[in-house]
Amino acid sequence: MAARWRLGEASSLADIGCGLCHWSRLLYPYLRAPARFVGVDREPRWVAEAPGPFRRAFPQVSPDLLAFVQGDATAIPLPDNSFDAVTCQTVLMHLARPLDALREMFRILRPGGLMVCVEPNNLWNHLAFNSLTAGQTTEAIVRQFEFWLRYHRGKIAAGQGDHSIGDLLPGYFAQTGLTEIAVHLADRAASLFPPYDSPAQQALLQQELQWMESAAGPWDREEVCQHVLRAGGTAIFFETVFAELLEKFQREQQAIAAGTFSTAGGTINYLVSGRKPLPVADHS
Ligand SMILES: C[S@@+](CC[C@H](N)C(=O)[O-])C[C@H]1O[C@@H](n2cnc3c(N)ncnc32)[C@H](O)[C@@H]1O
Numbered sequence: 001m002a003a004r005w006r007l008g009e010a011s012s013l014a015d016i017g018c019g020l021c022h023w024s025r026l027l028y029p030y031l032r033a034p035a036r037f038v039g040v041d042r043e044p045r046w047v048a049e050a051p052g053p054f055r056r057a058f059p060q061v062s063p064d065l066l067a068f069v070q071g072d073a074t075a076i077p078l079p080d081n082s083f084d085a086v087t088c089q090t091v092l093m094h095l096a097r098p099l100d101a102l103r104e105m106f107r108i109l110r111p112g113g114l115m116v117c118v119e120p121n122n123l124w125n126h127l128a129f130n131s132l133t134a135g136q137t138t139e140a141i142v143r144q145f146e147f148w149l150r151y152h153r154g155k156i157a158a159g160q161g162d163h164s165i166g167d168l169l170p171g172y173f174a175q176t177g178l179t180e181i182a183v184h185l186a187d188r189a190a191s192l193f194p195p196y197d198s199p200a201q202q203a204l205l206q207q208e209l210q211w212m213e214s215a216a217g218p219w220d221r222e223e224v225c226q227h228v229l230r231a232g233g234t235a236i237f238f239e240t241v242f243a244e245l246l247e248k249f250q251r252e253q254q255a256i257a258a259g260t261f262s263t264a265g266g267t268i269n270y271l272v273s274g275r276k277p278l279p280v281a282d283h284s
Contacts, residue, residue: 010084017091128266154227178274
């Protein structure tokens, strides 16, 4: 991807919603050294914690080249036209007004500079088949997808972001004024197959169990119910399908324990890139 994006031509990068900079630590070595880096995040915690891993990953880089600042993606505290590359990863999906953030990212990008955003379609994960799906009725599969679609739309209506924004990103890039727009897919899937012993598979299984045990994420009954109802689901629909999903989860856990569960895992993450156009020369 670095070659496709011609990252080696860039010697400055801003990562918006940088978190712990997992994403920008991957990109940084492909920039033209010595490269300037700024990580921006709304949460003071990440602004405080991100520099440690970044500096440890690149001990040879002068600390003067690295900065971490607190700021909102919709009002980025950085000057116009000041970066060769601007990026974000799984950030726009959390915003009520993602286009406002893209316009801000465009503003700080220099003309000719590269914008890269990585965002998912998380709804697709609920359509990925697994080794138990063949035993489900068509009606149950459709009902359960309807449940997640309503949850998803309820969340958007509540201003909590579009977790499938990846599908819309190329259009948003065009609206923002970016050119040379290109779309690629990440090559990593959330697969599960016996004996489930890779670190990635173990992390996935632990995440699922942790959500269930702490009634969080998809098992936060109250939150999920609010979103399903907000998007037109009825209380009886919610109760029926939530119970079905709990049962499905238990069947999957039993199959995992028996070593019979498998899925390629769905998982769609889009890598969308574009360039800020150069000003048109005025020959008058
Ligand atoms: C899923 S994490 C991104 C992880 C990050 N890309 C990485 O590589 O580690 C989302 C990040 O976006 C930040 N964020 C959410 N809303 C934001 C906003 N409006 N402005 C700036 N950062 C925001 C969160 O604090 C969080 O660090």
